[in-house]
Amino acid sequence: MYGFRIVDKLQKIDKDIKRDQLKYHQKRVLVSKEFTFDSAHHLHCYEGKCKNLHGHTYKVIFGISGFVDDRGLMIDFGDIKEIWKKEIEIFLDHKYLNETLPPMNTTAENMVVWIYEKMAESLQNRKDQYIGARVEFVRLYETPTSYAEARREWMEVE
DSSP states (O other): OOOOOOOSSOOOBTTTBOGGGSOOOOOEEEEEEEEEEEEEEOOSSOOSGGGSOEEEEEEEEEEEEEEOOTTSOSSOHHHHHHHIIIIIGGGTTTEEHHHHSSSSOOOHHHHHHHHHHHHHHHHHHTTTTSEEEEEEEEEEEEETTEEEEEEHHHHHHO
16 A cells, blocks of 8 residues: 655755755744643642642643744754753652742642743743744643643733
8 A cells, every 4th residue: 555665865965955955944933842740739728629739740831933043943852851851840840849839829820930931031041042932832731631821922011
């Protein structure tokens, strides 16, 4: 049904494709990367099950936009992972959030803004590495069907 084909000739830089062809466009693009982490928390001033200590497997999705460099890359997915691992996840994964986050009620609504701010700060600190990189959104799933979201237009205006 489907034939397996091996390429006849592997494309070579400066021979089959010129370096000035690597950058196909000059448009803003968005890349997205998601991560999961496990942590425990409880809510204050809340009547319901969540007032008790409990845990979640959270999922966070980042949407980061910017302009591609001469290679056609905006930001390497590995760079997003490195920022996540070294600068954000260390406060979240297998932690008691009420202890490791700044003083706040550890609701998804509060946490998503904190995560947005941390990623935005990290990109700002690396602005010489990326062209116009900015956080467009962060979505934080507390359960598979429930999430909070922070968007750039909301964070910058209000």
